[in-house]
Amino acid sequence: xxxxxxxxxxxxxxxxxxxxxxxxxxxxxxxxxxxxxxxxxxxxxxxxxxxxxxxxxxxxxxxxxxxxxxxxxxxxxxxxxxxxxxxxxxxxxxxxxxxxxxxxxxxxxxxxxxxxxxxxxxxxxxxxxxxxxxxxxxxxxxxxxxxxxxxxxxxxxxxxxxxxxxxxxxxxxxxxxxxxxxxxxxxxxxxxxxxxxxxxxxxxxxxxxxxxxxxxxxxxxxxxxxxxxxxxxxxxxxxxxxxxxxxxxxxxxxxxxxxxxxxxxxxxxxxxxxxxxxxxxxxxxxxxxxxxxxxxxxxxxxxxxxxxxxxxxxxxxxxxxxxxxxxxxxxxxxxxxxxxxxxxxxxxxxxxxxxxxxxxxxxxxxxxxxxxxxxxxxxxxxxxxxxxxxxxxxxxxxxxxxxxxxxxxxxxxxxxxxxxxxxxxxxxxxxxxxxxxxxxxxxxxxxxxxxxxxxxxxxxxxxxxxxxxxxxxxxxxxxxxxxxxxxxxxxxxxxxxxxxxxxxx
Amino acid sequence: xxxxxxxxxxxxxxxxxxxxxxxxxxxxxxxxxxxxxxxxxxxxxxxxxxxxxxxxxxxxxxxxxxxxxxxxxxxxxxxxxxxxxxxxxxxxxxxxxxxxxxxxxxxxxxxxxxx
Numbered sequence: 001x002x003x004x005x006x007x008x009x010x011x012x013x014x015x016x017x018x019x020x021x022x023x024x025x026x027x028x029x030x031x032x033x034x035x036x037x038x039x040x041x042x043x044x045x046x047x048x049x050x051x052x053x054x055x056x057x058x059x060x061x062x063x064x065x066x067x068x069x070x071x072x073x074x075x076x077x078x079x080x081x082x083x084x085x086x087x088x089x090x091x092x093x094x095x096x097x098x099x100x101x102x103x104x105x106x107x108x109x110x111x112x113x114x115x116x117x118x119x120x121x122x123x124x125x126x127x128x129x130x131x132x133x134x135x136x137x138x139x140x141x142x143x144x145x146x147x148x149x150x151x152x153x154x155x156x157x158x159x160x161x162x163x164x165x166x167x168x169x170x171x172x173x174x175x176x177x178x179x180x181x182x183x184x185x186x187x188x189x190x191x192x193x194x195x196x197x198x199x200x201x202x203x204x205x206x207x208x209x210x211x212x213x214x215x216x217x218x219x220x221x222x223x224x225x226x227x228x229x230x231x232x233x234x235x236x237x238x239x240x241x242x243x244x245x246x247x248x249x250x251x252x253x254x255x256x257x258x259x260x261x262x263x264x265x266x267x268x269x270x271x272x273x274x275x276x277x278x279x280x281x282x283x284x285x286x287x288x289x290x291x292x293x294x295x296x297x298x299x300x301x302x303x304x305x306x307x308x309x310x311x312x313x314x315x316x317x318x319x320x321x322x323x324x325x326x327x328x329x330x331x332x333x334x335x336x337x338x339x340x341x342x343x344x345x346x347x348x349x350x351x352x353x354x355x356x357x358x359x360x361x362x363x364x365x366x367x368x369x370x371x372x373x374x375x376x377x378x379x380x381x382x383x384x385x386x387x388x389x390x391x392x393x394x395x396x397x398x399x400x401x402x403x404x405x406x407x408x409x410x411x412x413x414x415x416x417x418x419x420x421x422x423x424x425x426x427x428x429x430x431x432x433x434x435x436x437x438x439x440x441x442x443x444x445x446x447x448x449x450x451x452x453x454x455x456x457x458x459x460x461x462x463x464x465x466x467x468x469x470x471x472x473x474x475x476x477x478x479x480x481x482x483x484x485x486x487x488x489x490x491x492x493x494x495x496x497x498x499x500x501x502x503x504x505x
Numbered sequence: 506x507x508x509x510x511x512x513x514x515x516x517x518x519x520x521x522x523x524x525x526x527x528x529x530x531x532x533x534x535x536x537x538x539x540x541x542x543x544x545x546x547x548x549x550x551x552x553x554x555x556x557x558x559x560x561x562x563x564x565x566x567x568x569x570x571x572x573x574x575x576x577x578x579x580x581x582x583x584x585x586x587x588x589x590x591x592x593x594x595x596x597x598x599x600x601x602x603x604x605x606x607x608x609x610x611x612x613x614x615x616x617x618x619x620x
Contacts, residue, residue, distance in 0.1 A: 210575075316554065426557055442575030
């Protein structure tokens with residue numbers, strides 16, 4: 001049964017629908033794999049066995065009655081622990097939310113349940129999604145299934161590791177500045193950040209509200225598309241949700257004969273994304289992928305995009321400012337971990353709860369945000385960042401007059417060793433150079449595997465960026481590339497235990 | 506990964522001076538307290554990052570209106586109708602200290618009796 005977990009979500013859905021696999025059986029296999037892998041990989045904060053088995057039985061009886069709710073019905077999945085789940089603790093990997101159990105499901109969780117998928121647990125992450133390695137988690141680092149001495153990336157590190165380790169066929173992450181795409185790249189899986197507004201954020205615990213988006217991580221772009229059909233659609237409870245509906249019919253049938261979908265696709269390759277500072281192997285693999293696209297008929301062209309380097313400072317000002325505002329709600333009084341000592345004055349109790357409850361990286365960003373918003377600095381930093389954002393959006397608009405998609409590396413390096421980057425925040429932030437411009441402009445982008453590093457053997461990911469609401473086109477281009485290549489089919493040997501060598505399955 | 510710094514022109518050493526007093530004042534704004542050693546580390550970390558923010562000064566933003574949002578958003582209106590709110594017991598169940606169906610909060614004012 002464990003072998004089934006290496007199948008795509010769509011294939012599993014088909015086997016379940018035709019009753020070749022039982023939902024409860026598959027769910028148990030996923031839970032066993034999650035437990036077995038967690039000592040080594042630590043992808044899960046909570047494994048929800050009882051509820052998963054209950055949902056599995058419910059879905060099986062629907063299927064037995066000929067009432068299959070979706071083509072992913074019965075497929076196990078897991079969600080990042082900043083997505084609210086009724087009755088299951090939602091920690092944001094922070095001490096300050098210790099003991100907190102939401103009384104409602106996020107919209108995406110409601111939709112996954114209604115579609116008959118089976119959620120087996122909640123996934124490890126950087127605290128409040130602030131980090132690039134999953135090392136800032138209060139529940140211990142998650143590890144990379146390709147090499148457990150390395151991080152899985154972040155902040156959705158658990159979500160990428162669980163897919164790479166062949167535990168969950170798909171997971172949900174959230175992406176504020178690359179938190180779906182960068183871990184997907186580091187773990188050799190496919191991660192999709194939808195257009196801002198395409199997926200409801202209701203029930204997603206806020207970090208940077210103008211940037212946050214929920215999206216899928218899976219083994220390939222077709223699975224991501226199948227999950228997007230479940231997630232997308234307007235939700236009145238999120239004021240920025242749009243009526244955009246994702247239709248995967250043009251992607252579901254992308255197969256080995258479909259690489260001709262790339263013929264005539266205009267692919268822009270920004271010069272600035274390949275300058276000094278990029279790991280030579282990442283550079284080589286990404287440019288080889290550009291050649292592959294070109295050989296498959298795409299019109300690949302280099303162009304200049306000088307706004308790239310301004311995105312990181314603009315992003316860290318805006319995201320930190322929004323975080324400083326969003327996280328001011330944690331007072332240790334209404335929910336979460338309070339202060340044990342009774343009788344403290346109000347302000348002292350709040351300061352104590354926050355000082356003890358937040359980790360170092362969260363404190364850094366709260367302080368950066370409050371600094372950028374404070375009197376005397378607002379115009380110099382926050383306002384300037386919003387102007388830089390306007391210029392960046394304009395630069396993307398101009399690029400999309402010429403190109404259908406833009407191709408960049410997902411991250412400048414492969415997965416770092418644990419403990420390598422936390423002490424120097426600036427170095428860590430600079431690693432987001434290719435992903436944060438996408439969030440600032442609200443665009444859809446996918447990270448997909450394009451080979452392995454010559455230096456350390458770790459997976460390399462590349463990124464396709466599309467214009468707003470071209471989500472279907474972005475994933476179709478990724479699916480077409482994957483129909484002609486097999487990087488996405490590579491898995492770590494003895495995935496659940498974490499092996500350094502790899503094999504094609 | 507020090508080579509990353511090269512792409513950002515950081516070899517020019519653009520660092521804003523952030524003082525320890527500023528760090529403590531920002532911590533206060535953030536509702537957190539730092540020990541002396543945490544504050545020293547924070548001053549160093551934030552100084553580097555804030556200095557790097559100055560890279561934005563290279564951009565000519567005269568006549569560029571700041572852009573808060575990427576979508577042309579309109580309000581989502583709903584019917585002005587009464588709908589059930591969340592069950593009180595469930596809401597309160599998450600508070601760390603509760604008594605008689607209420608959330609127990611620290612006193613806002615000291616020594617003011619029961620006003």
